[in-house]
Amino acid sequence: xxxxxxxxxxxxxxxxxxxxMKGVIxxxxxxxxxxxxxxxxxxxxxxxxxxxLAGAVPWFPPGTCHVAVVDPGVGTGRAPLAVRWRDQILxxxxxxxxxxLHRIEPVSAARRIEHPGCMLENMSATFHxxxxxxxxxxxxxxxxxVASVGPVVEDFVLLPMPEPTSRPDGSVAGEIIHIDxxxxxxxxxxxxxxxxxxxxxxxxxxxxxxxxxxxxPGTPLTLEGSGGFLEIAVNQGxxxxxxxxAAGSPMEALPD
Amino acid sequence: xxxxxxxxxxxxxxxxxxxxMKGVIxxxxxxxxxxxxxxxxxxxxxxxxxxxLAGAVPWFPPGTCHVAVVDPGVGTGRAPLAVRWRDQILxxxxxxxxxxLHRIEPVSAARRIEHPGCMLENMSATFHxxxxxxxxxxxxxxxxxVASVGPVVEDFVLLPMPEPTSRPDGSVAGEIIHIDxxxxxxxxxxxxxxxxxxxxxxxxxxxxxxxxxxxxPGTPLTLEGSGGFLEIAVNQGxxxxxxxxAAGSPMEALPD
Amino acid sequence: xxxxxxxxxxxxxxxxxxxxMKGVIxxxxxxxxxxxxxxxxxxxxxxxxxxxLAGAVPWFPPGTCHVAVVDPGVGTGRAPLAVRWRDQILxxxxxxxxxxLHRIEPVSAARRIEHPGCMLENMSATFHxxxxxxxxxxxxxxxxxVASVGPVVEDFVLLPMPEPTSRPDGSVAGEIIHIDxxxxxxxxxxxxxxxxxxxxxxxxxxxxxxxxxxxxPGTPLTLEGSGGFLEIAVNQGxxxxxxxxAAGSPMEALPD
Numbered sequence: 188x189x190x191x192x193x194x195x196x197x198x199x200x201x202x203x204x205x206x207x208m209k210g211v212i213x214x215x216x217x218x219x220x221x222x223x224x225x226x227x228x229x230x231x232x233x234x235x236x237x238x239x240l241a242g243a244v245p246w247f248p249p250g251t252c253h254v255a256v257v258d259p260g261v262g263t264g265r266a267p268l269a270v271r272w273r274d275q276i277l278x279x280x281x282x283x284x285x286x287x288l289h290r291i292e293p294v295s296a297a298r299r300i301e302h303p304g305c306m307l308e309n310m311s312a313t314f315h316x317x318x319x320x321x322x323x324x325x326x327x328x329x330x331x332x333v334a335s336v337g338p339v340v341e342d343f344v345l346l347p348m349p350e351p352t353s354r355p356d357g358s359v360a361g362e363i364i365h366i367d368x369x370x371x372x373x374x375x376x377x378x379x380x381x382x383x384x385x386x387x388x389x390x391x392x393x394x395x396x397x398x399x400x401x402x403x404p405g406t407p408l409t410l411e412g413s414g415g416f417l418e419i420a421v422n423q424g425x426x427x428x429x430x431x432x433a434a435g436s437p438m439e440a441l442p443d
Numbered sequence: 444x445x446x447x448x449x450x451x452x453x454x455x456x457x458x459x460x461x462x463x464m465k466g467v468i469x470x471x472x473x474x475x476x477x478x479x480x481x482x483x484x485x486x487x488x489x490x491x492x493x494x495x496l497a498g499a500v501p502w503f504p505p506g507t508c509h510v511a512v513v514d515p516g517v518g519t520g521r522a523p524l525a526v527r528w529r530d531q532i533l534x535x536x537x538x539x540x541x542x543x544l545h546r547i548e549p550v551s552a553a554r555r556i557e558h559p560g561c562m563l564e565n566m567s568a569t570f571h572x573x574x575x576x577x578x579x580x581x582x583x584x585x586x587x588x589v590a591s592v593g594p595v596v597e598d599f600v601l602l603p604m605p606e607p608t609s610r611p612d613g614s615v616a617g618e619i620i621h622i623d624x625x626x627x628x629x630x631x632x633x634x635x636x637x638x639x640x641x642x643x644x645x646x647x648x649x650x651x652x653x654x655x656x657x658x659x660p661g662t663p664l665t666l667e668g669s670g671g672f673l674e675i676a677v678n679q680g681x682x683x684x685x686x687x688x689a690a691g692s693p694m695e696a697l698p699d
Numbered sequence: 700x701x702x703x704x705x706x707x708x709x710x711x712x713x714x715x716x717x718x719x720m721k722g723v724i725x726x727x728x729x730x731x732x733x734x735x736x737x738x739x740x741x742x743x744x745x746x747x748x749x750x751x752l753a754g755a756v757p758w759f760p761p762g763t764c765h766v767a768v769v770d771p772g773v774g775t776g777r778a779p780l781a782v783r784w785r786d787q788i789l790x791x792x793x794x795x796x797x798x799x800l801h802r803i804e805p806v807s808a809a810r811r812i813e814h815p816g817c818m819l820e821n822m823s824a825t826f827h828x829x830x831x832x833x834x835x836x837x838x839x840x841x842x843x844x845v846a847s848v849g850p851v852v853e854d855f856v857l858l859p860m861p862e863p864t865s866r867p868d869g870s871v872a873g874e875i876i877h878i879d880x881x882x883x884x885x886x887x888x889x890x891x892x893x894x895x896x897x898x899x900x901x902x903x904x905x906x907x908x909x910x911x912x913x914x915x916p917g918t919p920l921t922l923e924g925s926g927g928f929l930e931i932a933v934n935q936g937x938x939x940x941x942x943x944x945a946a947g948s949p950m951e952a953l954p955d
Contacts, residue, residue: 188474191469200739206707207925231881241459248466259935368455397518400517411567623714656773
């Protein structure tokens with residue numbers, strides 16, 4: 188089975204940045220199985236990238252090497268990291284991209300990438316995706332131990348996370364952290380804190396149900412999203428548009 | 444040769460939904476050759492997904508397993524299906540997604556996916572792409588016979604299709620069913636019903652020619668599109684914008 | 700190691716055009732390793748495609764076969780080409796798509812694709828990506844020599860390129876040729892013509908620095924982009940928006 192390398196970036200598809208990364212990987216690890224996870228992370232939105240990785244990485248098999256590049260600090264002193272997460276590897280800038288994965292389960296073996304075998308000979312100051320993270324992924328997926336890439340990093344960056352607050356009456360106050368393509372508004376309230384019977388957003392109380400189509404088209408509801416958090420949805424519509432929701436909008440979950 | 448699995452969804456790239464499906468497939472069928480066909484089907488537009496599959500699936504080799512997820516009814520009683528089409532396999536919700544393929548050539552061996560080896564142990568009610576269709580594709584591409592996935596489905600859903608009408612004078616009345624990225628307006632009139640010498644849209648008569656560049660830039664024409672249907676185009680321009688065309692716009696083809 | 704084929708088109712993802720090309724390739728060369736470089740080249744913008752290829756192709760390993768389709772002249776007399784570039788192969792329409800690669804290093808062995816093994820039996824006049832370029836790539840990646848595909852082409856199309864002008868005082872006058880996803884404005888002035896200490900766009904003088912984050916967020920600068928050309932950027936912002944830049948905007952580089 189060929190080694191699996193995935194790519195998650197904010198590069199979009201219109202520029203040759205993703206292509207150059209693929210070329211570097213295939214040049215250094217011929218036969219690698221390279222998979223696009225996303226190149227549509229909102230530009231330079233590290234928190235969005237961190238949320239994305241938490242929804243994607245846990246589903247991959249042992250040995251997968253994930254490259255994640257949302258990197259507003261490229262070319263400055265921020266470290267390029269290689270870390271282990273469960274039995275997988277991630278290479279990414281040390282800017283908080285691994286925050287949510289680390290909350291699911293702590294990363295281990297964080298190392299600063301310094302090994303010359305993990306970077307191109309001529310490095311630019313503007314494109315470490317191509318010049319560091321792609322060659323590092325090829326080296327690691329090809330068998331280089333994480334411990335070989337460079338010195339231990341003890342205090343990698345973790346982003347502050349909005350935390351839900353449990354109240355004495357069993358209700359939980361949280362907020363929306365992500366709007367998906369369908370307009371579903373995903374909160375930071377784990378469904379496992381419930382059972383809940385309803386959620387309140389923008390002054391409207393919505394029942395907690397099982398599936399989008401448990402209500403007629405155009406009707407709003409709350410349900411447990413695929414990541415395990417409560418989300419506000421409208422069957423075949425956009426909850427974000429209906430209720431004016433965005434990241435940061437407050438939400439309350441009411442106990443069963 | 445590794446088994447080929449393709450993915451067609453309306454999930455977009457910004458959320459981790461496609462990535463999670465890839466992770467599940469690669470976890471269950473290491474070495475699978477996974478290919479993105481589209482994740483830009485218009486959200487929850489089952490008919491658009493059905494058109495897409497008819498333009499894509501026929502070109503793939505025997506043994507390919509296609510996953511198609513445009514699934515507004517996820518979590519309700521709609522069945523997850525596995526079907527054979529020619530010598531390929533499709534897994535998809537029973538909501539009409541296979542309508543146009545079935546008109547090219549009938550699907551066979553339709554089964555409701557129930558085998559526990561075709562789904563994750565913990566199934567959500569909101570994301571069967573990850574929890575059912577991805578593991579079912581891995582099982583089928585890995586060798587599970589379609590007949591093993593579950594009971595026969597006799598009466599799978601087929602969507603109503605707008606039909607072209609042939610008139611005694613040899614003309615054919617039809618309609619636009621798809622606008623492509625270039626603004627070409629694809630109709631439901633098979634070029635094989637002709638030969639035609641012209642088409643009429645929005646009161647304008649356009650000659651049937653061979654290639655976009657048979658007319659000067661900016662000039663409209665009619666031609667046989669790559670799917671075998673008449674389409675309205677503007678050389679290096681948008682026919683949809685020029686003539687205000689959308690799905691459902693009437694069109695008439697005039698005999699040679 | 701399986702043969703590597705890459706795809707660069709202006710087809711977008713919403714229509715089944717890319718999917719059909721993948722199906723044809725996998726049908727004719729089972730086990731091929733197929734990689735998306737971009738399907739978001741601006742529609743019918745051959746110059747944008749040529750810029751993209753120059754940023755992508757040089758990073759791929761020997762033996763890679765690249766398919767590039769930005770093809771407003773499809774179905775007319777323009778030749779379908781196969782060429783060698785370094786130790787890689789490209790198949791593409793003869794319309795200037797290889798202009799920038801050819802300036803990095805001349806292409807060789809340009810041939811007009813005529814061999815029946817390089818095209819489908821039933822060819823459309825509107826979709827040579829599927830009917831010619833995909834089967835030609837499968838044939839070439841599978842071992843057919845470039846010299847076998849058809850007759851030599853001596854005078855393939857090269858697009859006119861805006862050239863930077865070096866002045867006696869050491870300054871260089873050039874122009875913006877590309878705006879990337881982040882709003883960085885890439886010029887046609889090679890950083891190697893310097894050293895430069897500043898650039899001037901829209902009447903504003905900007906220092907040449909090393910990395911985006913060498914200035915505070917929201918601050919503009921000039922730097923050497925990943926392709927080796929001077930670019931105007933705003934740290935965590937859009938230089939194109941800030942200065943009203945687009946392809947063709949004039950820029951001047953001042954010597955150190």
